[in-house]
Amino acid sequence: MDVRQQYQDMRMTIESPSPCNVDRAIAVIVVDENHVFRRGLVSVLKDYPDFVVVGDVPNAKEATARTTVRRPDIVIFGSAGPDANGIQSIWELRQMFPRAKVFVLTASCNQDYILKAMEAGAKGYMHKTAGVSELVESLRLIARGDAVVYPSRVMSPLIAAEATREKRGAFNGLSPREQEVLTLVAQGSSNKEIAARCYVSEATVKAHVRRIREKLCVKNRAQAVGLAVTRGLLNTDASLNIPLASCYPGAPFP
16 A cells, blocks of 8 residues: 555544444553553553553563564553664564554653654554543554554654655665664765674674665665665665664654
8 A cells, every 4th residue: 555645644633533342352452661651551551451461571682572472452552662773673573473563651742753654564653742542542553453653743744754755765675773774885984884883793884785785786885875865765865863862772752
C-alpha cells in the first residue's frame, strides 16, 4: 500500500474508530526503562480482558529475549532503554520476529524520528499524553493489522517526508545503522573516526561498510557515496547536519 494513503487511512481510523473484535486475548510486551511507567501501563491493560501482558522489561535486549519465548502480538516501545538505539532496536526486532507488531509510545514529537520508526517497521506511534481509551483502541487496531499515528496532526509532515523518501529506494535495504555509517562516510570520516563517533570498533565499521557496498552493488566507498548522492539518498548540504544520536548504541530516544 502507498504509505501516503496508509497515513490517510490512519487518520480516518483513529479519529472515527470502529469496534474491533478479536478472537483471543492480545499478547503484549511493554518495554520502557522507567519502572513506574511500565507498571502503570501493565496495570491499565489488566483492566481490559482482551489484553494479556506477557512481559514488561526495561530495554530492547530483554524485549528480544522475552519475545523469543512468549511470541507477543504487540511490543510496546515506551523507550528502548539505555543499552540500544531505538530505531535500530525496532528494525532488529522486526527482522527477528516479523509477526510481532511494534507500537511506539513515547514523549517525543520528533517527526523525523517517527518516520524512521515507521520505516524500521513500527506499526504505530502515540504520544504519551494520549488518553487510555485512545491507547487501548490503537492497540486493538494494530492487532487487527491496521497502522496508527496519534495525534493525527503529526501526519501531514510525515506524508510530505514520505514523498521525499520514495525517491530513496536504494536506502530501503540498508539498516538504520548502515544508513548512519554511510552518512558519516559521505562527510569524509575515516573508519577510525566513525568508530569513535559511534562507540564501536573499527572492525565493526568495516563490516558495515562492506555490507553497504554489497547492498548498493558498488566496489568502493566513493562509489557508494556517489550513488547515494545521485539517487537523492544523501543531501550533500543537509548530511553535514544530520543528528548522530542514533549511531550511538547508548543514545536515548530523540
